[in-house]
Amino acid sequence: MAQLTLDKESPMLSGHLGCPGCGAAIAMKFALQGLGEKTMVVLPASCWGVISGPYPQSSLKIPIMNMAFATAGAAASGLRAALEMTGRGDTTVLSWAGDGGTFDIGLQSLSGAVERNEDCIFVCYDNEAYMNTGVQRSSATPFGMRTTTTPGGRWKRTRKKNIVEILAAHRIPYAATASIGFAADMIAKFKKAAALKGGSRFIHVFASCPTGWRIPSEASVKVARLAVESNVFPLYEVEDGVRYTINHHGRRKVAEYLEGQGRFRHLSAQDIATIQAQVDAQWAFLRRRAQEET
Amino acid sequence: MKQVHEGSHAVSEAVRLARVQVISAYPITPQTHIVEALSDYCADGRLDARFLCVESEHSAMAAAIGASLGGVRAFTATSSHGLAYMHELLHWAAGSRLPIVMAEVNRALGPGWNIWTDQTDSLSQRDTGWIQLYCEDGQDALDTTLMAFGLAEMLNLPVMVVLDAFFLSHTYEPVDVPDQDSVDRLLPPFAPRFRLDCEHAFNFGQMVPPARYMEMRYNLQLAMQAAEAGFAQLAAKFEELFGRRPQAVEALACADAQIVLVTSGTVTSTCRQVVRDLRRNGEKVGLLKIGMFRPFPADSVRRHLSRAAKVAVVDRNFSFGAGGIFAQEVRAALCNRQGHAPVFSYVAGLGGRDITPRTLMEIYDQTRRTATPPDESIWIGLDAEQVKTWRN
Ligand SMILES: Cc1ncc(C[n+]2csc(CCOP(=O)(O)OP(=O)(O)O)c2C)c(N)n1
Ligand SMILES: [Mg+2]
Numbered sequence: 001m002a003q004l005t006l007d008k009e010s011p012m013l014s015g016h017l018g019c020p021g022c023g024a025a026i027a028m029k030f031a032l033q034g035l036g037e038k039t040m041v042v043l044p045a046s047c048w049g050v051i052s053g054p055y056p057q058s059s060l061k062i063p064i065m066n067m068a069f070a071t072a073g074a075a076a077s078g079l080r081a082a083l084e085m086t087g088r089g090d091t092t093v094l095s096w097a098g099d100g101g102t103f104d105i106g107l108q109s110l111s112g113a114v115e116r117n118e119d120c121i122f123v124c125y126d127n128e129a130y131m132n133t134g135v136q137r138s139s140a141t142p143f144g145m146r147t148t149t150t151p152g153g154r155w156k157r158t159r160k161k162n163i164v165e166i167l168a169a170h171r172i173p174y175a176a177t178a179s180i181g182f183a184a185d186m187i188a189k190f191k192k193a194a195a196l197k198g199g200s201r202f203i204h205v206f207a208s209c210p211t212g213w214r215i216p217s218e219a220s221v222k223v224a225r226l227a228v229e230s231n232v233f234p235l236y237e238v239e240d241g242v243r244y245t246i247n248h249h250g251r252r253k254v255a256e257y258l259e260g261q262g263r264f265r266h267l268s269a270q271d272i273a274t275i276q277a278q279v280d281a282q283w284a285f286l287r288r289r290a291q292e293e294t
Numbered sequence: 295m296k297q298v299h300e301g302s303h304a305v306s307e308a309v310r311l312a313r314v315q316v317i318s319a320y321p322i323t324p325q326t327h328i329v330e331a332l333s334d335y336c337a338d339g340r341l342d343a344r345f346l347c348v349e350s351e352h353s354a355m356a357a358a359i360g361a362s363l364g365g366v367r368a369f370t371a372t373s374s375h376g377l378a379y380m381h382e383l384l385h386w387a388a389g390s391r392l393p394i395v396m397a398e399v400n401r402a403l404g405p406g407w408n409i410w411t412d413q414t415d416s417l418s419q420r421d422t423g424w425i426q427l428y429c430e431d432g433q434d435a436l437d438t439t440l441m442a443f444g445l446a447e448m449l450n451l452p453v454m455v456v457l458d459a460f461f462l463s464h465t466y467e468p469v470d471v472p473d474q475d476s477v478d479r480l481l482p483p484f485a486p487r488f489r490l491d492c493e494h495a496f497n498f499g500q501m502v503p504p505a506r507y508m509e510m511r512y513n514l515q516l517a518m519q520a521a522e523a524g525f526a527q528l529a530a531k532f533e534e535l536f537g538r539r540p541q542a543v544e545a546l547a548c549a550d551a552q553i554v555l556v557t558s559g560t561v562t563s564t565c566r567q568v569v570r571d572l573r574r575n576g577e578k579v580g581l582l583k584i585g586m587f588r589p590f591p592a593d594s595v596r597r598h599l600s601r602a603a604k605v606a607v608v609d610r611n612f613s614f615g616a617g618g619i620f621a622q623e624v625r626a627a628l629c630n631r632q633g634h635a636p637v638f639s640y641v642a643g644l645g646g647r648d649i650t651p652r653t654l655m656e657i658y659d660q661t662r663r664t665a666t667p668p669d670e671s672i673w674i675g676l677d678a679e680q681v682k683t684w685r686n
Binding site: 037049054055057058064068071073075081082084085115 | 315316318343344346347348349350352353354356357358359360361362363364365366368382383386489490491492495496497498499500501502503506
């Protein structure tokens with residue numbers, strides 16, 4: 001297996017306020033390894049608003065602009081404009097929102113920003129629920145998951161929204177998925193996104209949440225890997241909204257991924273079969289988009 | 295140079311002269327003319343600024359906040375529903391201590407849809423930490439906008455420049471448009487006290503525990519408290535440059551007045567005429583124009599009203615369950631003074647209904663004839679038939 005060495009001097013400092021095993025914290029570390037220190041982060045309300053530390057501390061060495069929940073796209077746009085007007089156009093603007101801040105309340109602002117093709121990297125770190133407020137469902141919550149607002153037998157019966165397709169529909173230069181379970185791939189994608197400077201780039205990062213998913217903290221990366229290996233969360237890129245490339249082909253069963261996650265423990269064999277069928281169909285669909293033989 | 299401009303364009307001219315660097319805006323009647331003109335200036339190079347066509351007012355203010363924290367002079371404009379939609383971000387802008395300037399055209403809130411003037415939209419944002427300045431005419435709109443940038447940057451507070459729909463925004467008047475050099479002397483290039491900077495990285499707007507939050511709010515209040523003096527200081531410089539002196543509060547014939555009428559916005563112009571006419575007939579009447587509503591210039595208001603026997607506040611706005619909003623503020627300013635004058639609260643002209651000299655005469659007469667206010671607020675010009683029809 002390839003060895004990956006992370007920079008010792010990371011823009012992310014060693015102390016932060018994430019839970020043990022927090023996938024969102026790992027995600028930031030990898031992202032900044034790809035982007036470097038000439039980066040400014042726009043941070044709407046989310047767990048990351050906590051992870052970044054309370055006044056007067058910061059878990060990042062780079063500037064952070066915390067913002068209201070719905071505003072990541074617009075705030076990043078305003079900052080971008082200011083940087084250009086002050087001769088600092090070479091600085092990367094990284095908009096870093098959770099799934100709630102991307103799929104739900106922040107979708108309009110994000111859509112507006114990418115329709116203008118703002119020169120920013122928009123990231124959704126996806127932990128599949130509103131974690132900061134105590135694990136409520138979002139439209140990124142997958143079929144089958146229990147949350148505090150889809151409790152007991154009322155576990156979520158609707159599917160996860162496909163955010164990459166929504167962004168691709170804006171025909172932005174670059175949209176991709178990445179996972180904290182595939183560090184080298186993820187860092188390479190952030191480097192690629194940085195190199196595609198000039199327009200809107202979107203990266204959907206799968207970031208496990210031990211607290212909300214009810215998995216052991218040390219299982220964070222393993223579960224994220226299994227999501228890719230089972231094609232629940234495929235790794236792929238979309239260039240100019242139309243050219244799809246799949247980066248990894250999973251061979252495992254969905255059951256292996258679901259197993260051991262408290263959030264799915266209630267599912268019957270039939271429910272799991274339903275999910276497997278959904279995943280298979282979506283995987284086939286993705287392969288057709290990527291013009292792979294199916 | 296004197297030019298003929300509608301009120302909206304008087305604002306646009308000031309924004310151009312202020313060399314704003316980022317503008318974000320979303321259309322809403324009757325604000326659109328302001329940003330349409332600015333969009334033209336950006337397109338033809340008269341203004342070197344980025345113009346962001348955002349997808350909502352919430353985003354317009356969010357983008358202005360991003361730009362301002364990025365270290366540039368930022369401007370937006372809105373009205374009514376747009377302002378209400380921005381509400382969350384108004385707190386964010388003020389709490390972030392960003393000197394954003396916004397033009398806000400007073401328009402009624404629905405339902406029913408009504409695009410005409412009414413101050414309830416801006417006044418219901420009074421607790422957000424924005425300085426609010428109300429304009430009387432086209433010249434006032436231009437001057438106040440220039441003052442707004444100076445004041446905002448002096449105090450690190452956002453400023454709302456407020457103008458009446460149509461009566462001001464769409465009314466053409468001669469306006470003295472100053473030359474660029476003089477404006478540059480009033481408003482040197484924006485030098486932000488703090489900004490997002492990779493060389494000096496800070497975490498802005500982060501979590502703040504109870505042990506630290508209150509002091510931040512208190513500091514915001516200290517800045518607010520300095521606003522009236524700051525305004526006067528800037529106004530003196532303004533007068534040196536342009537020969538006019540903007541005023542936060544203007545008292546006309548208040549010194550010996552028995553009854554003082556208190557107004558804001560375009561009603562003030564009408565009221566000037568009424569006061570002149572009444573004075574000619576020997577009536578001891580005065581006029582107090584309130585230009586600055588936040589911070590409320592309580593000391594000045596107290597001083598100018600200290601000799602009046604009665605005060606009549608004309609409000610083109612209303613706080614349901616309370617009363618006219620300027621009247622509430624005037625009452626609050628006076629209430630701790632022994633033997634202060636009774637304050638009559640008149641509500642008139644909501645949703646763009648005319649306030650004519652006759653309306654103001656009626657208000658004056660009622661005040662003169664009545665010893666003390668008969669009610670918390672008195673609605674002027676209601677049609678009894680319509681009221682009966684809709685009564686529950
Ligand atoms: C307008 C508004 N509504 C609600 C909230 C409360 N809130 C803060 S963070 C959050 C959830 C964020 O979820 P997500 O974007 O998925 O990020 P996560 O916390 O899961 O990392 C919510 C609902 C808020 N801050 N602002
Ligand atoms: Mg989330």
